[in-house]
Amino acid sequence: xxxxxxxxxxxxxxxxxxxxxxxxxxxxxxxxxxxxxxxxxxxxxxxxxxxxxxxxxxxxxxxxxxxxxxxxxxxxxxxxxxxxxxxxxxxxxxxxxxxxxxxxxxxxxxxxxxxxxxxxxxxxxxxxxxxxxxxxxxxxxxxxxxxxxxxxxxxxxxxxxxxxxxxxxxxxxxxxxxxxxxxxxxxxx
Amino acid sequence: xxxxxxxxxxxxxxxxxxxxxxxxxxxxxxxxxxxxxxxxxxxxxxxxxxxxxxxxxxxxxxxxxxxxxxxxxxxxxxxxxxxxxxxxxxxxxxxxxxxxxxxxxxxxxxxxxxxxxxxxxxxxxxxxxxxxxxxxxxxxxxxxxxxxxxxxxxxxxxxxxxxxxxxxxxxxxxxxxxxxxxxxxxxxxxxxxxxxxxxxxxxxxxxxxxxxxxxxxxxxxxxxxxxxxxxxxxxxxxxxxxxxxxxxxxxxxxxxxxxxxxxxxxxxxxxxxxxxxxxxxxxxxxxxxxxxxxxxxxxxxxxxxxxxxxxxxxxxxxxxxxxxxxxxxxxxxxxxxxxxxxxxxxxxxxxxxxxxxxxxxxxxxxxxxxxxxxxxxxxxxxxxxxxxxxxxxxxxxxxxxxxxxxxxxxxxxxxxxxxxxxxxxxxxxxxxxxxxxxxxxxxx
Numbered sequence: 001x002x003x004x005x006x007x008x009x010x011x012x013x014x015x016x017x018x019x020x021x022x023x024x025x026x027x028x029x030x031x032x033x034x035x036x037x038x039x040x041x042x043x044x045x046x047x048x049x050x051x052x053x054x055x056x057x058x059x060x061x062x063x064x065x066x067x068x069x070x071x072x073x074x075x076x077x078x079x080x081x082x083x084x085x086x087x088x089x090x091x092x093x094x095x096x097x098x099x100x101x102x103x104x105x106x107x108x109x110x111x112x113x114x115x116x117x118x119x120x121x122x123x124x125x126x127x128x129x130x131x132x133x134x135x136x137x138x139x140x141x142x143x144x145x146x147x148x149x150x151x152x153x154x155x156x157x158x159x160x161x162x163x164x165x166x167x168x169x170x171x172x173x174x175x176x177x178x179x180x181x182x183x184x185x186x187x188x189x
Numbered sequence: 190x191x192x193x194x195x196x197x198x199x200x201x202x203x204x205x206x207x208x209x210x211x212x213x214x215x216x217x218x219x220x221x222x223x224x225x226x227x228x229x230x231x232x233x234x235x236x237x238x239x240x241x242x243x244x245x246x247x248x249x250x251x252x253x254x255x256x257x258x259x260x261x262x263x264x265x266x267x268x269x270x271x272x273x274x275x276x277x278x279x280x281x282x283x284x285x286x287x288x289x290x291x292x293x294x295x296x297x298x299x300x301x302x303x304x305x306x307x308x309x310x311x312x313x314x315x316x317x318x319x320x321x322x323x324x325x326x327x328x329x330x331x332x333x334x335x336x337x338x339x340x341x342x343x344x345x346x347x348x349x350x351x352x353x354x355x356x357x358x359x360x361x362x363x364x365x366x367x368x369x370x371x372x373x374x375x376x377x378x379x380x381x382x383x384x385x386x387x388x389x390x391x392x393x394x395x396x397x398x399x400x401x402x403x404x405x406x407x408x409x410x411x412x413x414x415x416x417x418x419x420x421x422x423x424x425x426x427x428x429x430x431x432x433x434x435x436x437x438x439x440x441x442x443x444x445x446x447x448x449x450x451x452x453x454x455x456x457x458x459x460x461x462x463x464x465x466x467x468x469x470x471x472x473x474x475x476x477x478x479x480x481x482x483x484x485x486x487x488x489x490x491x492x493x494x495x496x497x498x499x500x501x502x503x504x505x506x507x508x509x510x511x512x513x514x515x516x517x518x519x520x521x522x523x524x525x526x527x528x529x530x531x532x533x534x535x536x537x538x539x540x541x542x543x544x545x546x547x548x549x550x551x552x553x554x555x556x557x558x559x560x561x562x563x564x565x566x567x568x569x570x571x572x573x574x575x576x577x578x579x580x581x582x583x584x585x586x587x588x589x590x591x592x593x594x595x596x597x598x599x600x601x602x603x604x605x606x607x608x609x610x611x612x613x614x615x616x617x618x619x620x621x622x623x624x625x626x627x628x629x630x631x632x633x
Contacts, residue, residue, distance in 0.1 A: 025196075078191055084199040101495055101502060139549075142542040147553065151560050157206040162214065169502035 005104055010097055013104040017094035017111065024087040031083035032060035032076045035119075039076075039126040040064070046127065049134065062126065066134035074130055082122040085157060089114050089164070102168055110167035114160045121156030125149050198532070201525040208518050211510055212564060216397075216571070218404030228458040230400075233353060233375065234576035238463045241352035242273045248361050250334075250341045251419075252327045253279040256319040260348035261288040263465070268298035270351055277357075280305055280326060282319045285312025290348075316415070317439035320345060321431040328430075331422065341422035345440070349465045350416040351379070356460035360419055363455045368409075370424035370452025371444065374417035375399035378466035386473055387466035389594060392587035396572035402456050408507040409453030415440035417462030424452050437614065438483025442490070448508055449493040451500060474601060481515055481598075481605035482614075488512045515602050523599035565589050 024031060033054060039062045040051045052063040060081075062074040078084070093111030097104050132144040223229060253271045257264055264281065271279045279302040281294040291304045298304075305323055312319075324343070331341055342364060346352075356374065363372050376398070378391035405411045413420075418440060425432040427450055434442040444454055467473040494500060494508045533540055541557075544550035559566070569588030573579055608614075 025192075078195045079198065084195055085202065088199055088203045099495060101498065101505065139543075139545055142545070143549075143553065146540055146542050147557060147560075154202065154206060154209070157202060158209045158213075161206055161210045165210070165506065169506050171501065 005100070007100075010100065010104055013108065014094040014097040017090050017097060017108075021087040021090040021094065024083050024090065028078060028081060028083040029060070031086075032078075032081045035081055035122065035126070036060040036062050036076045038119075038123055039074075039130070042123055042127050043130050047131065047134075049130075062130055064130060064134070072130070072133050074126065074133065076126070080122075080126070082118050085153075086115055086118055089118060089160070092161075092164070096168055106170075107168060110164045113167060114164040117160040117163060118157065121152065121160070125152050125156075128152075197525075197528055200521070201529055204518060204521050204525055208522075209564075211514075212401075215401035215404040216567065218407050219400035219402070220404075222403045222406045223400075223458050226458050230571060230574040231577055232458045233377075233461045235578065236353040236377070236461055236463075238351035238353050238377075238379075239270065240273070240354045241270060241356040242275070242277070243355040244358040245275060246358060246361050247275045248340070249276065249364060250331070250336045251277045251344055251357070251361075252330070252341065252422075253277060253344045253346050254282065254320055254323045254327070255279065255294075255346045255348055255350075256282045256284060256316050256323075257286060257290045257294070257348045258284045258313065259286045259288045260290045261286070261293055263349040264290050265293045265297040267346065267348055267350060268294050268302050271346070272297075272299045272301050274301070274357065277301060278303065278330065280323045282323045283307060284319045285309050315435055315437075315439070317431075317433035317435050317442075320433040320439070324425065324432060325430065327422070328426075338422050338426070343420050343422055343425060345415055345418045345420075346462075347416040347464050349379075351463050352417060353461045353463070356417075356462070359457045359459035363457060364419070364421060366453070366455075368451075368453045369421070369455050370447045370450070371411075371413055371418070371420040372455045372457065373402065373411050373413045373419075374456065375402060375458075375461040376414060376416065377461050377463040379463045380466055380468070383466070383468055385590075386470060387468055388583065389587060389590055390466040390473075392568075392572050392590075395575050396568050396587075399461075399575070400571060403458060405454075405507065406456060408501075408504045409455070410444075410448055410504055410507045410511070411454040411456045412511065413440040413444040413447075413454065416464055417460075420447070421452075424450070435614075436483050436486060437479045438487060441483060441487050445487060445490045445494065445508065445512075448500065448504065449490075449497055451497065474597065474604070477597060477601040478604040478608070481519075481601045482608055484512070485515045485602075485605055485609060488516055515605070519598050519602040520606065522595075523602065526595065526599075562589065565591060 037054060040054075043049050043062060043064055044051045050065040054060075056063045057073060057075075060076045062076070063071065064074075065071055090111060093107055093114075096102055096110075097107045129141065129144055129149060133141040136144075220230070223232065251274060255264070255267060255271075268279055268281060271277065279298055281291070281298065281302060281304045283291040283294070283304055283306050285307055291306055294302060294304050303326070305326055307319065307322055311322075327341075327343060330336075331338055342361070352374070360372055360374070363369055376394040378387055378394060380387050381391035382388070402411050415438075420443070424447055428443075428446050432443060432446070433439045434446075436442040447454060467476055491509050491512055494505050497505075541550075541553070543553045565588045569584045572587055573581060573584035
């Protein structure tokens with residue numbers, strides 16, 4: 001068991017992550033504003049669409065002009081935002097950080113990668129919704145929003161969790177005393 | 190209020206996503222392991238359970254332990270089938286039966302069968318205690334016969350358990366790997382045609398459980414199930430003179446002990462064991478509640494696995510995930526399922542906003558079904574492929590029965606929790622009935 005991270009470091013790492021999760025929930029409105037800003041930038045960069053700055057809307061939203069010169073407002077609600085799911089992921093990271101066999105750095109890395117993936121998935125979802133609204137109108141948007149969007153979110157989250165666990169359990173992070181360690185057949189009690 | 194709803198929804202989504210990751214990973218790993226072993230989903234689908242010693246390599250001495258409490262209805266054929274091995278001994282543990290279990294076992298088992306009679310107050314202390322009593326006898330017999338303990342296996346069988354033809358030929362080679370401490374065979378329900386409940390048990394065991402167990406070969410954490418369960422004698426000896434615990438799921442407890450000691454637990458696609466399914470709902474609830482209680486209690490042993498630095502992370506994580514299933518999935522989901530259902534109904538206008546016309550409703554409804562019921566569709570296909578004799582209607586019915594059968598899990602998980610809180614750890618043994626005459630085996 002040599003080389004294990006001291007308990008204090010693990011507990012501190014976990015506490016920092018818990019604090020991060022609480023901050024994400026408490027400041028979810030700020031999170032939504034950040035998300036809408038990224039989405040605005042992405043939409044403009046990818047499609048060249050005209051987007052209005054954050055101040056154009058009283059709520060966190062992506063305000064953009066579609067091809068027919070119509071203005072569209074895509075509001076980022078609490079349930080559309082990634083903050084709460086992100087907080088849940090960070091709480092998972094906090095729990096994993098307490099486990100002696102996992103290095104805290106590896107757990108923090110896995111949580112950070114997971115968080116980045118979640119934000120990315122939600123950005124892809126928002127931008128796709130904006131494109132569907134711009135090019136297809138309200139009908140197709142309802143499809144994309146209530147059905148496809150949920151599927152993307154759920155499978156995106158599942159894939160993210162898979163990646164997080166994969167990073168955490170990857171060989172090389174363990175504190176194994178010997179690669180040959182294992183059962184000792186024939187040893188009597 | 191909005192924040193509360195969002196938080197509960199987030200918890201629901203997390204539970205669904207975590208279970209999706211575990212379920213899909215295990216199922217896909219299982220199918221991959223089957224292919225790696227040169228097998229396919231239909232393997233053993235039409236197995237016959239009569240001659241387990243066909244092509245037996247005779248490379249190990251095998252002691253079959255059959256704990257019995259009033260098993261006169263089924264014990265005869267079981268010991269008869271186990272009597273044909275070149276290097277096997279059957280020990281029937283009569284745990285204080287009121288019926289003719291011991292008499293029938295002696296009569297049908299022949300010279301290779303020993304009946305270990307336990308009487309009250311020692312008897313009827315649970316399956317673990319009965320197995321521990323027989324373990325002492327095994328050690329004595331091994332010493333008396335001058336057998337090499339390294340080449341001795343102990344197999345636990347239920348009184349109604351039957352090994353598939355040629356089972357030993359597939360199992361014994363697994364133990365040539367010195368890191369393998371135990372092996373569990375896939376379970377088939379013999380009376381699956383009896384009623385809906387027995388069919389559903391067969392679906393659970395043969396479709397989901399068997400395939401995920403194959404997947405667990407990757408981490409060496411195949412769960413032991415107490416029937417068709419082989420363990421290396423030397424691995425058991427490491428656990429002392431009483432390797433089986435008093436837990437309600439002594440088999441799961443043994444699996445944790447072996448994994449914690451660094452042993453790999455294996456299975457094979459080329460052999461299986463069949464047993465009776467429970468035919469009445471009341472008895473099924475009692476049985477499953479006992480399993481849940483044992484499983485939930487075993488959760489407290491996660492630390493033992495995690496504290497052994499020689500166990501790979503993947504193995505420790507898989508065992509932890511498995512032990513956490515009732516706590517992380519079943520109990521929370523029993524509440525969140527109704528929350529999700531209520532949300533779906535109360536917010537139907539926005540949830541089904543895409544249903545703006547009949548064609549849109551039809552196409553959208555179909556796509557919604559495909560996504561929402563994806564695991565059910567997956568297991569339907571797997572069950573149909575696992576045994577080609579199972580028609581699509583039956584497979585579809587079983588695959589979708591979870592909508593109703595989830596409630597069995599909910600009732601049993603909560604029942605187990607209540608018993609745990611009240612400190613009740615009594616053993617409710619599953620009652621078995623005489624088998625119907627077996628029809629001739631039909632090819633797939």
